[in-house]
Amino acid sequence: MAILGGLEPGGARTSAEYVGLLRRLKEHSGLTYRQLEEQAAERGDVLARSTLADVLRRDALPRAELVAALVRACGPGEDVAEWLAARERLAEDERLAAAERPEASGAGHAPESDRALDADRVPGTGRAPESEAAEGETAKGEAAGGGRTRTAPLVALASLGTVVLLVIAAVVLLPDDERTGDSKGAGPEVPMSPAATPVAAGPTPGWSRVRPVGAPTLCLTDGEARVDGDTKTVAVQRPCTEAVPPRTYLQRESDGLYLIKWDHPDHGPGCLTVLDGGPFHGMLEPWPWKACRGGSTAQRFRIEPAPGGGTDHWRFRPAQDAEPLCVGIRESAEDPDGSQGSDKAGAVAVAQRCTVQDANGQVFIIEPE
Numbered sequence: 036m037a038i039l040g041g042l043e044p045g046g047a048r049t050s051a052e053y054v055g056l057l058r059r060l061k062e063h064s065g066l067t068y069r070q071l072e073e074q075a076a077e078r079g080d081v082l083a084r085s086t087l088a089d090v091l092r093r094d095a096l097p098r099a100e101l102v103a104a105l106v107r108a109c110g111p112g113e114d115v116a117e118w119l120a121a122r123e124r125l126a127e128d129e130r131l132a133a134a135e136r137p138e139a140s141g142a143g144h145a146p147e148s149d150r151a152l153d154a155d156r157v158p159g160t161g162r163a164p165e166s167e168a169a170e171g172e173t174a175k176g177e178a179a180g181g182g183r184t185r186t187a188p189l190v191a192l193a194s195l196g197t198v199v200l201l202v203i204a205a206v207v208l209l210p211d212d213e214r215t216g217d218s219k220g221a222g223p224e225v226p227m228s229p230a231a232t233p234v235a236a237g238p239t240p241g242w243s244r245v246r247p248v249g250a251p252t253l254c255l256t257d258g259e260a261r262v263d264g265d266t267k268t269v270a271v272q273r274p275c276t277e278a279v280p281p282r283t284y285l286q287r288e289s290d291g292l293y294l295i296k297w298d299h300p301d302h303g304p305g306c307l308t309v310l311d312g313g314p315f316h317g318m319l320e321p322w323p324w325k326a327c328r329g330g331s332t333a334q335r336f337r338i339e340p341a342p343g344g345g346t347d348h349w350r351f352r353p354a355q356d357a358e359p360l361c362v363g364i365r366e367s368a369e370d371p372d373g374s375q376g377s378d379k380a381g382a383v384a385v386a387q388r389c390t391v392q393d394a395n396g397q398v399f400i401i402e403p404e
Contacts, residue, residue: 044121051094053125057105058091064109068312071108080104083326085333088311089355096126237338238349240287242404247272247364248341248348249395250378254278257297257321260383262314270307270319270384272364272377281321282404285338292335292354297321309333309353309386317385319362331355336362341398349401353386361389363397 042060047053066074068084075082082104090097102122106115245255256278258271281297288294295307299321306327307319327334332355341348351362365385366377377396389397 044118045124047121047125049094050096050125050129053096053121054091054094057097057102060106060109061087061091066109069310069315070313071105074108075104078104078107080107081326082108083322083331084313085308085311085331085355089332096122096129099123237287237291237293238285238347238401239403240285240293243283243285244275244278244402244404245283246275246400246402247396248344248398248400249364250382251400253378253380255283255384255399257281257299258381258383260315260318265314267315267318267320269310269315270321271381272384273380285401288335291337293338294327294334295319295336295351296324296327306334309355311355317387319384319386338401344398347400347402348398350389350397351399352389359389360386361397362399363387363390 042056042063044053044056047056061071064071068088071087072082072084080100080103082101086101087105090101099119099122102118103115106118247253247255250272252274253272254275255270256273257268258273259266260269260271281299281302284296284298286294286296296304297307298304302321302323304324305321306324308322308327308331310316310318310320311333322334333353335354337352337354339350339352340346341350353360353362362384363386364377364382365387366379366382387397
């Protein structure tokens, strides 16, 4: 049986080669990410544009259901079995390779049971816990004919004292917000996955109003963008008196990144998602909440203090791209190189290269609703 596009997934020797074939499959189909998403939906599959873009730019094996949805969207369904069989073979190879590595076999690390025993030892002393010390001292005393000795209680007391000192030191060294349970949720800087870039403390999570610095009487809300005769609901700026609904909620995740949640009485909750590819590339579309729980980087933002701005001036940095992008305002949805910082109602929010010139077009005021 001929494989779609002349590609042979069975010939892939590594996960990187396999994903490379998936990229070629997508290119051979001639479909955009948006069209693939629509094709998949017609077949009852879920193939989010941003998720697919994330998967195809990495070298790790994608989930089997995503592979099946992509192949079905690109061409005949009979090719799906070939792609899934190749994926399963590579996944099994990776499992076997992982099992043979030193850390899995125990050559480089102690077995789980040994690590558990080590964890029971008093930190920084190398001594055994009270029960082991007591048994040892008892054995020594009985061997000497003197019965039980008083050494074991002393060892236990010393161990307890060491633990107390370590706990006190840990509490003293913790940042203030971790010691007090800071309700603002700023927390310490947390590495950003996958680039391990520090995520600075951001604004207070909760119901918020977001206003562009360049147009402070306008607020970020939903609106219609029209490109090449096609219309889509995306994030735009409109007069604040007309901006609710939807209501905006900033939700800080455990890695320090934020979800920008919108709650609409008619459409329900959702989250802003950076569109990848197609005529609306870079714009922020509200996706249903059920599509916001997969951890996609297209839906996560670093919210950082704006250089030289006030305490309520922030930049939104999409987490999905390696290059530094910032959310800014573009006057015309039709013009990808349009001016930044427009003060016109209806101008769209879009992820674009961070800039120093006209930087106010990428700075927002965030205040509690």
